[in-house]
Amino acid sequence: MCLAIPAKVTELSGDDMAVVALEGVKKKISTALVEDLEVGDYVLVHVGYALHKVSPEEAARTLKMMAEAGVLQEELEEITGGAQ
Amino acid sequence: MKYVAEYRDKDLAKSVASAIQREAKPGRTYNIMEFCGGHTHAIFRYGVQNLMPENVHFVHGPGCPVCVLPVRRLDDAVEIAERHNVILCTYGDMMRVPGTKQRSLIRAKADGADIRMVYSTLDALKIARDNPEREVVFFAIGFETTTPPTAVAIKQAEEEGLKNFSVFCNHVLTPSAIGHILQSPEVRELGTVQIDGFLGPSHVSSVIGFEPYEYFAEEFQKPVVIAGFEPLDVMQSTLMLIRQINEGRHEVENEYTRVVTREGNLKAQALVSDIFELRTSFEWRGLGPVPYSALQIRENYADFDAERRFEVSPKQSREVKSCECPAILRGVKKPTDCKLFGTVCTPDNPMGSCMVSSEGACAAYWTYGRYRDKTARQQKEAAA
């Protein structure tokens, strides 16, 4: 539960919420903790909240490492599973 | 050097490894504590220890929030769920942690308590909205990365006038725990855990910044390097620590500049301090009571505090006898020193918290350790 996954912001709504795309999965998350977000930015998503912005390069590195370590799939399942 | 082949950037990993080999002085040992469970995981997964010279050791610290929650608080959560007929929501990692008499949330759920696993506090809020006639309690655990999302949920519940939502708060603070480890008698008197430097947490620091660690570096004269999660980050940070130790410096250096700044996420910090205040003391599994190491909900938001809303009865909480989690969390013992490791206690049937979450030292040893030991043996045999 300590991990955070980088994801790309694809939609922003006014109520501090955004839609992010993650390996083909779409997820609604809260952006209440970050400022000045724009569509196309990458954010680190932790327990349903964007924690901060990251560069596209950092996002790519992190995703690749998580895939190699075999934790990406688990995290994705956690994000899409659980109570909706 | 088998594991280097698995690294994405082989050449870089090799050159960092050989710099460490060159610079670690043969006459002394370097004991480096990684605080964060993410680092523990990376060290095991990629066999980073195998790339280190014999005198550089990683000591696994208490950096997993599930592992450090004392049994008492878990027993309290079970009681809130069972006795007060609430919907108790929590993160998945908490479900299998054994409480007193091996009772876990998952067992309580099997026995009929309404316990639901959520991915986010947003899900817990939704459950509260959808069930206005029921009390919904979010069992909150975690370090500084998970605290801001809890703060947002409380704020949101207040704004919406959600009367049936409350939080059982168990959020803990990393810098106080590090300070406590440095002051604990094991370190000061017995000398059983000599710690020469710290790999500082990465995502926690992205929220609180690295400024809070400057106090430690100064006060305890120990170097801290804020390290990213990649195996290469861990190696590079270890090299930076070795250099500081060799030069007798004790500063906070930031290897993870890609994400971490000195001041951190100010918006998140402001929200957290609006909702929470310090507890004078909180018990950590393995460390005992640690002063000013956890948060509680402020008086202004008392309506959302499950601890005020629901009585819990005084009880005798007990960890499984002979589980060595407390010693492991202080870095005094290794999982393999525990009699139950790998026999009675496995990830499928955990006896202690360190075996539950993949960031716990026992789970990491179980998943990667045996493999590593076997490979080391085979390499030795092949060389003989």
Ligand code: SF4
């Ligand atoms: S192996 Fe199991 S029983 Fe032993 S210390 Fe680890 S979690 Fe506790």
